[in-house]
């Protein structure tokens with residue numbers, strides 16, 4: 176249960192961190208869309224471990240294979256299956272974990288739920304599972320490109336260091352100009368130095384990923400339970416280590432009065448409706464209003480730290496555990512393509528849902 180996401184653009188991910196492979200099956204991708212392995216691989220390379228000195232040094236080439244559903248660079252309308260084989264499997268790093276639960280990991284809860292777990296690397300709870308999501312996100316983007324939608328995510332905050340970025344103009348090129356993926360170059364330098372310091376201290380930090388979707392037309396979203404922000408929230412919060420989600424002004428909206436906060440409407444010369452401000456984050460009543468969709472996601476500090484901490488054994492005796500192995504001191508730079516992928520999956524699903532209910536279009 177719980178491994179399939181979406182209604183019309185439907186993805187099922189599979190695989191454990193140290194099993195044979197991770198991947199995804201997409202059902203519902205429209206036919207005749209341009210899908211290239213290069214585009215999928217480019218997204219996976221942004222997610223890949225070992226990509227810079229501030230990510231985990233675990234070595235995985237993450238080479239994608241398309242097994243079905245695509246021929247000569249075009250989608251067939253049949254299920255698209257994609258696979259990435261796992262390469263770097265150091266199971267001896269994990270011997271102690273058969274006996275002890277790592278603090279703030281999913282070891283204890285998986286045992287409570289299933290009575291069995293894939294111990295190495297966190298199994299299914301590992302961020303390795305998101306390979307399938309990112310590959311599917313690249314396909315979802317092919318759907319969205321047909322609608323003129325563009326998605327850009329970036330690191331807004333690492334621990335207490337905050338960058339300033341204009342969501343209306345930020346580009347992926349600016350985001351990828353540095354290894355922390357923060358387009359504010361001054362803040363980026365501070366973030367990188369801070370992550371390096373934190374790594375040396377055997378500690379970890381979290382932060383915030385922001386993401387904008389530009390070009391979404393008014394009308395996407397299915398009230399009441401499948402409101403656009405509800406689906407975005409579910410998709411983004413299903414990412415490992417994601418603990419907070421906001422749309423538009425989010426929690427900071429409470430600092431305003433209604434007069435200050437409202438997004439007043441105006442019509443341009445072509446009677447195209449926009450709003451002067453965008454505190455709604457492009458969504459009202461669960462439906463896109465044509466303004467850029469703006470969301471933020473908070474990621475916790477990486478659970479594994481190189482320090483002895485208190486825990487319990489699998490037979491519930493008190494003990495301690497020392498963090499070891501290769502880990503991300505801060506998950507934020509690699510979380511950017513994951514957030515973009517989840518936003519793309521939700522929007523592609525809603526694009527198809529909107530087409531399905533408009534009989535004339």
Ligand SMILES: Cc1cc2nc3c(=O)[nH]c(=O)nc-3n(C[C@H](O)[C@H](O)[C@H](O)COP(=O)(O)O)c2cc1C
Nearest residue numbers: 280281300301302415416478479502503506509510
């Ligand atoms: C991009 C990314 C990389 C991650 N890398 C690590 C890691 O190296 N070490 C670790 O302990 N947790 C890492 N995590 C987080 C864990 O997978 C996650 O915290 C854990 O499975 C518990 O789930 P929860 O935090 O969602 O409750 C990563 C998460 C993301 C999004």
